[in-house]
Amino acid sequence: MTGASAVEATGDGPAAPKAHPAPGGTGAARSGHRALVGHLRPQRARITAGLVAGLVGSVLGLAQPLAAKRVMDDMGQGQPAAGPVVVLSLLVVAGALLAGLGHYLLQCSAESVVCAARRRLVDRILRLRVPVVEDTEPGDLIARVTSDTTLLRQTAPQAVSAAVTGTLVTVATVVLMGLLDAVLLCVTLAVVAFVGVVVALVAPRIGRATRRTQEAVGRIGVALERALGAFRTVKAFGAEHREAEALHRAAEEARRTGVHAAGWEAVSATASAVVVQVSFLVVLGVGGARVASGAIGVSTLVAFLLYLFALAPRIGQLVEGVGQLQVGSAAAVRIEQVEELDVEYAEHVEHTKNAEHTEQGGGAERAAHGGRRTPTTRRAARGGETAGRAPLDVAFHRVSFAYRPGAPRVHHEVSFTLPARGLTAFVGPSGAGKTTVFSLVERFYDPDSGRVLLGGKDVRQWPLDRLRASIGYVEQDVPVLAGTLRDNLTLGGAVPSGEELARVLRLTRLDEVIDRSPRGLDTDVGHRGGRLSGGERQRVAIARALLRRPMLLLLDEATSQLDAVNEAALRDTITETARDTTVLVVAHRLSTVTTADRIVVMEAGRVRAVGTHTDLMARDALYGELASTQLLDG
Numbered sequence: 001m002t003g004a005s006a007v008e009a010t011g012d013g014p015a016a017p018k019a020h021p022a023p024g025g026t027g028a029a030r031s032g033h034r035a036l037v038g039h040l041r042p043q044r045a046r047i048t049a050g051l052v053a054g055l056v057g058s059v060l061g062l063a064q065p066l067a068a069k070r071v072m073d074d075m076g077q078g079q080p081a082a083g084p085v086v087v088l089s090l091l092v093v094a095g096a097l098l099a100g101l102g103h104y105l106l107q108c109s110a111e112s113v114v115c116a117a118r119r120r121l122v123d124r125i126l127r128l129r130v131p132v133v134e135d136t137e138p139g140d141l142i143a144r145v146t147s148d149t150t151l152l153r154q155t156a157p158q159a160v161s162a163a164v165t166g167t168l169v170t171v172a173t174v175v176l177m178g179l180l181d182a183v184l185l186c187v188t189l190a191v192v193a194f195v196g197v198v199v200a201l202v203a204p205r206i207g208r209a210t211r212r213t214q215e216a217v218g219r220i221g222v223a224l225e226r227a228l229g230a231f232r233t234v235k236a237f238g239a240e241h242r243e244a245e246a247l248h249r250a251a252e253e254a255r256r257t258g259v260h261a262a263g264w265e266a267v268s269a270t271a272s273a274v275v276v277q278v279s280f281l282v283v284l285g286v287g288g289a290r291v292a293s294g295a296i297g298v299s300t301l302v303a304f305l306l307y308l309f310a311l312a313p314r315i316g317q318l319v320e321g322v323g324q325l326q327v328g329s330a331a332a333v334r335i336e337q338v339e340e341l342d343v344e345y346a347e348h349v350e351h352t353k354n355a356e357h358t359e360q361g362g363g364a365e366r367a368a369h370g371g372r373r374t375p376t377t378r379r380a381a382r383g384g385e386t387a388g389r390a391p392l393d394v395a396f397h398r399v400s401f402a403y404r405p406g407a408p409r410v411h412h413e414v415s416f417t418l419p420a421r422g423l424t425a426f427v428g429p430s431g432a433g434k435t436t437v438f439s440l441v442e443r444f445y446d447p448d449s450g451r452v453l454l455g456g457k458d459v460r461q462w463p464l465d466r467l468r469a470s471i472g473y474v475e476q477d478v479p480v481l482a483g484t485l486r487d488n489l490t491l492g493g494a495v496p497s498g499e500e501l502a503r504v505l506r507l508t509r510l511d512e513v514i515d516r517s518p519r520g521l522d523t524d525v526g527h528r529g530g531r532l533s534g535g536e537r538q539r540v541a542i543a544r545a546l547l548r549r550p551m552l553l554l555l556d557e558a559t560s561q562l563d564a565v566n567e568a569a570l571r572d573t574i575t576e577t578a579r580d581t582t583v584l585v586v587a588h589r590l591s592t593v594t595t596a597d598r599i600v601v602m603e604a605g606r607v608r609a610v611g612t613h614t615d616l617m618a619r620d621a622l623y624g625e626l627a628s629t630q631l632l633d634g
């Protein structure tokens with residue numbers, strides 16, 4: 001991807017929150033059906049095969065009453081009925097086999113539909129722009145990947161099959177019934193028309209209730225994510241009941257709307273059952289009278305009733321299929337809403353389009369890309385790219401930035417130029433905009449005006465994956481991911497040599513931690529690294545960044561967490577790294593700033609002064625005050 005396309009791929013400002021669905025109406029229902037068809041399209045061949053098998057099975061089923069009539073007529077006339085009996089048996093066996101095959105094919109396509117939807121969603125979510133994710137609720141996104149896609153599986157191909165087969169077989173049955181006796185058919189249709197009216201009235205209500213149920217399921221995810229994300233705090237503050245209340249409310253809402261949907265489904269099912277019973281009685285009455293008057297024979301009435309028997313489940317199937325389509329459409333709308341959120345890479349969209357047609361497996365994924373690079377191969381290449389790269393200079397030219405349109409500006413015409421190599425410390429009061437400098441360099445956000453330059457080139461002209469591969473970033477609240485130490489250290493995809501790994505572990509004093517653990521690098525660090533101490537998490541994050549061999553290291557120093565010995569060791573590590581890498585530190589320690597080659601003092605989103613410690617002590621009052629009061633002494 002070119003730099004230009006990277007720029008085009010990303011929208012200008014933070015996207016409006018879209019993860020919370022708008023209430024459903026006819027428009028929502030229409031777009032739901034469109035979205036559902038979009039999910040089914042890649043599986044159309046298999047779905048068609050399943051439908052055809054099911055249909056042929058049903059047609060064979062339809063021929064059974066005629067064959068039965070023939071058996072009865074032959075026997076009534078005293079003729080041998082062996083031939084028609086064999087035909088009838090074959091029809092029964094072949095019909096059942098084809099129906100089974102059709103069901104299996106539809107199940108297979110359902111699994112593929114749900115797998116493709118999950119892959120596309122996961123891919124999309126991981127590529128979402130940072131401001132977009134900030135505007136959504138992770139728990140709700142998780143519910144869409146897990147719960148809504150499951151609804152797709154349960155409903156989509158079966159619902160389509162039920163609706164299509166149900167319709168065709170109903171029409172065919174009605175035609176055959178008309179051939180047998182038009183009067184009885186008119187009587188039947190008059191009763192059956194009632195079902196059509198009920199279904200038309202009830203179906204949209206089922207769709208709306210399902211959407212509300214899924215929204216409530218999303219809220220359960222949100223509440224759970226909130227509580228588990230700060231589990232210790234919730235416990236320490238005795239907030240379990242309070243948090244549970246939100247979960248209970250959402251669960252209750254899901255139950256209420258689920259019951260609502262079930263109620264409407266019951267209405268349509270009952271209507272169809274009643275209609276079937278009534279039509280039997282009416283056909284028996286009218287048919288009996290017509291047999292008595294000699295208008296039709298007994299065998300015709302029996303065949304007609306057999307068709308009516310066959311029609312009953314078809315009507316039920318049709319009604320159920322329409323209800324299921326509403327459920328599937330509701331899920332498809334929620335999935336589509338995630339797919340409409342802004343992502344960072346244009347090539348990602350291409351990737352997911354291709355993935356849509358792919359089953360699982362890396363080989364298949366590569367094949368779908370026509371041998372082009374997948375994220376996996378890109379990562380591997382990136383690992384190779386990292387070696388022997390020159391450090392990068394960094395410059396801000398009159399950068400102004402607000403996190404959201406209309407929100408107060410966090411940067412006001414920020415300008416500075418930092419040469420390649422060396423250690424630059426950013427200091428300033430809390431909220432001055434220091435961390436925001438890093439976020440703009442990483443392109444988590446784009447400035448409203450001005451330019452951020454890396455290696456002399458606007459960051460918007462860097463291909464985004466290369467930009468980030470060039471940077472080692474250590475956040476203040478260092479995130480350690482669930483998994484092993486090794487997983488965390490190699491998160492960037494680079495595979496370090498044993499020697500390199502040992503060097504970095506030594507520099508960050510993680511070697512002691514690993515030596516202490518029986519499982520070494522394969523030690524499980526727990527959810528969010530909860531089994532490590534704060535200082536260990538910090539060191540894992542620094543080691544992870546160093547293993548990328550970055551051209552620029554961004555270190556958002558934690559305000560606490562490191563003991564004096566580790567603190568001194570890390571200071572030495574940073575100083576050594578700064579010899580051949582550009583290192584930017586948001587500094588909270590005096591010991592870091594005093595060793596820095598230059599210090600940028602920020603205040604209320606502006607650069608106030610740039611200089612060395614001695615220089616700034618002499619000429620900048622704010623810096624003097626910060627140095628004597630706020631900066632921690634290492």
Ligand SMILES: Nc1ncnc2c1ncn2[C@@H]1O[C@H](COP(=O)(O)OP(=O)(O)OP(=O)(O)O)[C@@H](O)[C@H]1O
Binds near residue numbers: 410429433434435
């Ligand atoms: N994702 C965000 N969305 C909205 N506002 C934000 C976001 N991140 C930071 N801010 C706001 O931007 C301002 C600058 O934040 P920033 O994190 O850059 O400050 P800082 O100088 O690094 O502060 P500290 O030293 O406390 O970490 C603050 O007022 C903060 O509330």
